[in-house]
Amino acid sequence: MMTLTESVNKKVEKHGTTREALLPILQDIVTEKSYLSDQDMVEVARQLDISAADVFGTATFYSFLDTKPRGKYVIRICKTISCSMKGKHEVLETIEDILKISLGETTADKQFSLLETNCIGWCHKAPAILINDDPYTELNSEKVTEILREYIKK
Amino acid sequence: MTNIPIKRVDLIFEKVLCKEIFEKIVNSSPEEVTQAIIDSGLKGRGGAGFPTGLKWQFAAREKSEDKYIVCNADEGEPGTFKDRQILDEVPEKVFCGMAIASKAVGAKKGYIYLRGEYKFLVPKLEQKMKEFHDFMKEIGHDFEVILRMGSGAYICGEESALFESIEGKRGEPRNKPPYPTTAGVFDKPTCINNVETLVYTVMILKYGATHFKDLGTKDSRGSKVFSVSGDTPKAGIYELELGMTVGEFVDEFGDGDTKSVQVGGAAGFCVPRKRFQDTIIGFEGVPTGGSMKLFNSSRSMYNVMHNYLDFFNEESCGQCTPCRVGCQQLLKGIEAVKRGEKSSKYLEELEKLASTMKVAAKCGLGQSVGNAFNSIVNNFREEIIY
Numbered sequence: 449m450m451t452l453t454e455s456v457n458k459k460v461e462k463h464g465t466t467r468e469a470l471l472p473i474l475q476d477i478v479t480e481k482s483y484l485s486d487q488d489m490v491e492v493a494r495q496l497d498i499s500a501a502d503v504f505g506t507a508t509f510y511s512f513l514d515t516k517p518r519g520k521y522v523i524r525i526c527k528t529i530s531c532s533m534k535g536k537h538e539v540l541e542t543i544e545d546i547l548k549i550s551l552g553e554t555t556a557d558k559q560f561s562l563l564e565t566n567c568i569g570w571c572h573k574a575p576a577i578l579i580n581d582d583p584y585t586e587l588n589s590e591k592v593t594e595i596l597r598e599y600i601k602k
Numbered sequence: 603m604t605n606i607p608i609k610r611v612d613l614i615f616e617k618v619l620c621k622e623i624f625e626k627i628v629n630s631s632p633e634e635v636t637q638a639i640i641d642s643g644l645k646g647r648g649g650a651g652f653p654t655g656l657k658w659q660f661a662a663r664e665k666s667e668d669k670y671i672v673c674n675a676d677e678g679e680p681g682t683f684k685d686r687q688i689l690d691e692v693p694e695k696v697f698c699g700m701a702i703a704s705k706a707v708g709a710k711k712g713y714i715y716l717r718g719e720y721k722f723l724v725p726k727l728e729q730k731m732k733e734f735h736d737f738m739k740e741i742g743h744d745f746e747v748i749l750r751m752g753s754g755a756y757i758c759g760e761e762s763a764l765f766e767s768i769e770g771k772r773g774e775p776r777n778k779p780p781y782p783t784t785a786g787v788f789d790k791p792t793c794i795n796n797v798e799t800l801v802y803t804v805m806i807l808k809y810g811a812t813h814f815k816d817l818g819t820k821d822s823r824g825s826k827v828f829s830v831s832g833d834t835p836k837a838g839i840y841e842l843e844l845g846m847t848v849g850e851f852v853d854e855f856g857d858g859d860t861k862s863v864q865v866g867g868a869a870g871f872c873v874p875r876k877r878f879q880d881t882i883i884g885f886e887g888v889p890t891g892g893s894m895k896l897f898n899s900s901r902s903m904y905n906v907m908h909n910y911l912d913f914f915n916e917e918s919c920g921q922c923t924p925c926r927v928g929c930q931q932l933l934k935g936i937e938a939v940k941r942g943e944k945s946s947k948y949l950e951e952l953e954k955l956a957s958t959m960k961v962a963a964k965c966g967l968g969q970s971v972g973n974a975f976n977s978i979v980n981n982f983r984e985e986i987i988y
Contacts, residue, residue: 470770475718475751509772509919512718512754528680528868529909530831530895566756566913568719569683571831571895572838581721 455480456491465496470506474513482518482561489515511565519554519561521599524578527564530571535588539575542589546596560599608854609843611817611825613805614798615691620698621737623808627705628741632662635706639803641811643823648674648759648796649866649891650966654803657793660783661707664791671703671712671745672768672787672794676752676759678717679867680913681893684827685797687839689716689723692801697734697747699800702807704745707793712747715764718754756917760965761786761794763919774921775965798827798892818844822884826892832864833857833898847887849878851894859898862981867893868910869970872903874981903982907936907975914971925968928959932975939987946987949979 450458459476463469470492477488484507493500507513514522525531525540544550547560554561570576573585577592584595627635640655661669673696677685689696700712716723731747738745750768752758758767762776765787786792795803802824806814814824822844831837834855852860862874865888873881873888881887883894897906911933920926935952938944956972963969979986 467770468768471753471767472750475753478753506770506772509774510718510753510755511916512752527909528913529906530681532905532909533832533901565719565754566916567678567680567682569677569686569717571681571683571829574831578719583719583722 452487452491456488456495460492460495467496467498470496470498470503471510474503474507478513482520482522483514483516485517486515517554517558519559521559521579522561522563524563524565524568526566526568526570526574526576526578528567528571530567531575534574536575538589539577539587539592542592543577543596546593608846608850609817609825611841611843613809613814613825614688614695614801614827614841616805617692618695618804618808620694620804621741623804624698624701624737624743625741627702627807628743630705632706632708635702635807636662638806638811639706642802642806642814643811643818644799644802644806644814645823645885646796647798647802647826647891649679649869649889651885651889654795654799657783657795658703658706660781661709661791661793664784666791668711668788668790669707669709670787670790670792671700671707671709672761672764672782672792673700673712673714673797673800674759674761674764674794675714675716675720675797676764677720677797678756678759678917679869679891679893680910681829681831681864681867681895682891683829683831684839684892686720686723688797688801688827689720689727693723693727693730694734695801695804696797697730699795699803700747701734701738701743701745702803703793703795703800705743707791709793710744710746712745713768713787714747714749715752715758715768716749717752717758721751724749724751755919756913757919757965757967760967763965764794765792772919774919775967777964796891819882819884819886821886822882826890828890828894829892830855830894830896832895833860833901834896844884846883847879848873848881848883851883852878852896855894856896857898859900860896861899861901862897862903864893864895864897864906864974866890866973867895868913868974869967871973872906872977872981877981903978903985904936904940907978907986908933910974911936911971914967918967922962922964922968924959924962925964925971928955928963928968929971931955932971936986946983949983949986953979 645651758773763773956975
């Protein structure tokens with residue numbers, strides 16, 4: 449298995465060592481492991497020759513760059529008005545029931561995290577969620593149950 | 603009363619041969635290209651409505667080796683989803699628009715800044731981008747586009763915050779001036795346009811400035827893509843001629859029980875039923891980046907306001923005090939009034955605070971919180987209090 453240094457180095461080689469490369473590098477790490485650990489941020493800082501505080505400050509500005517451990521699948525449910533109006537609450541309750549977790553939590557097997565997010569741009573097909581990068585729209589209790597079953601099987 | 607239906611337009615999603623359009627202008631002078639856009643009267647479709655041709659002219663006049671074209675695809679305004687559809691259906695037109703802008707401005711490099719929520723579009727965009735770069739080489743126009751992703755920050759749709767983000771920093775807005783055309787991304791002259799604006803420039807060059815200018819009104823030329831959601835049987839994306847009133851819009855899209863329309867998203871204005879007939883959707887009335895949310899009489903405007911304030915609280919970057927503290931206090935304030943801890947008079951204090959934010963906040967986010975706040979509180983006072 450790749451060490452953390454090697455893994456970060458691979459991304460630095462792809463994106464470069466300028467400050468401009470910082471976000472793409474952090475985004476790649478999050479894509480790979482769902483969150484940024486302290487060690488990741490320290491290592492990125494070392495390889496880009498900037499302060500770790502600067503990396504932490506940048507990462508924590510962005511809501512999709514999590515600095516807490518998250519599950520393999522991060523579910524983000526839209527909480528903005530159109531989705532709220534069209535039954536977001538029922539969808540949320542269903543997800544909580546199935547996964548036995550509340551908002552902000554991760555399942556014990558580290559497969560799923562459940563978070564809220566602001567408008568994801570599917571208001572005409574509300575309510576909507578993102579599972580990692582994939583949007584699911586026009587949800588109701590049955591539909592989201594089916595989608596989650598597919599993910600649980602994976 | 604006879605209802606004249608709102609004119610549907612099909613420019614944005616019309617399939618065209620981008621290569622042909624670009625070939626037609628590649629040997630024109632930058633001034634000719636810019637003049638066509640100025641003549642069309644096109645204003646920015648992201649919401650702020652700055653004249654596009656003028657922006658290009660400003661950037662073109664800057665003397666710098668390095669200039670940039672930036673496509674703002676950080677569509678985050680609640681209720682706006684048209685740029686996603688444009689990038690999904692006609693990405694080649696977005697790239698073509700950037701190439702046209704590069705020709706007009708004299709830029710060799712461009713960025714598309716795509717919101718993280720739309721990452722599912724990346725494989726398609728990368729494929730189209732490859733084809734685009736091959737075409738640029740073939741035709742001998744020196745222009746390269748780089749795709750950059752956001753990571754869930756609404757504020758990065760503000761142009762100077764977007765530049766900071768491209769530079770790898772926290773997306774905190776800068777002071778203006780200097781404006782982007784003087785010092786934008788990497789402090790170089792930058793022309794930043796919305797996705798839809800760029801596509802319109804392609805169509806203006808295809809059909810001519812007059813074709814576009816003949817649509818719409820004196821202050822709002824052309825057509826616009828609207829994102830329609832909320833209490834409507836026809837939620838979706840529609841390209842319509844500008845100049846209609848909210849009343850005409852509601853006749854077409856309402857559910858028969860519309861009590862208000864939020865025009866322009868959380869940062870926009872609430873238009874109540876009594877103002878439907880005399881409010882024009884456009885720069886002479888209520889401007890919008892496309893977000894049109896309809897609310898019927900079953901909806902509590904307190905809940906709507908609460909949802910928006912909660913949104914702004916999370917998305918305020920926290921850099922300037924009027925916005926950081928203002929958003930918090932507005933939210934706490936309406937909650938206190940609702941619980942009866944503060945008298946209804948307190949709403950007047952909150953309205954003053956929102957008006958202060960309009961002048962004191964550093965960027966468009968803080969400055970526009972008062973649009974929704976004051977228009978909802980003014981029109982639906984009882985719903986906020988009781």
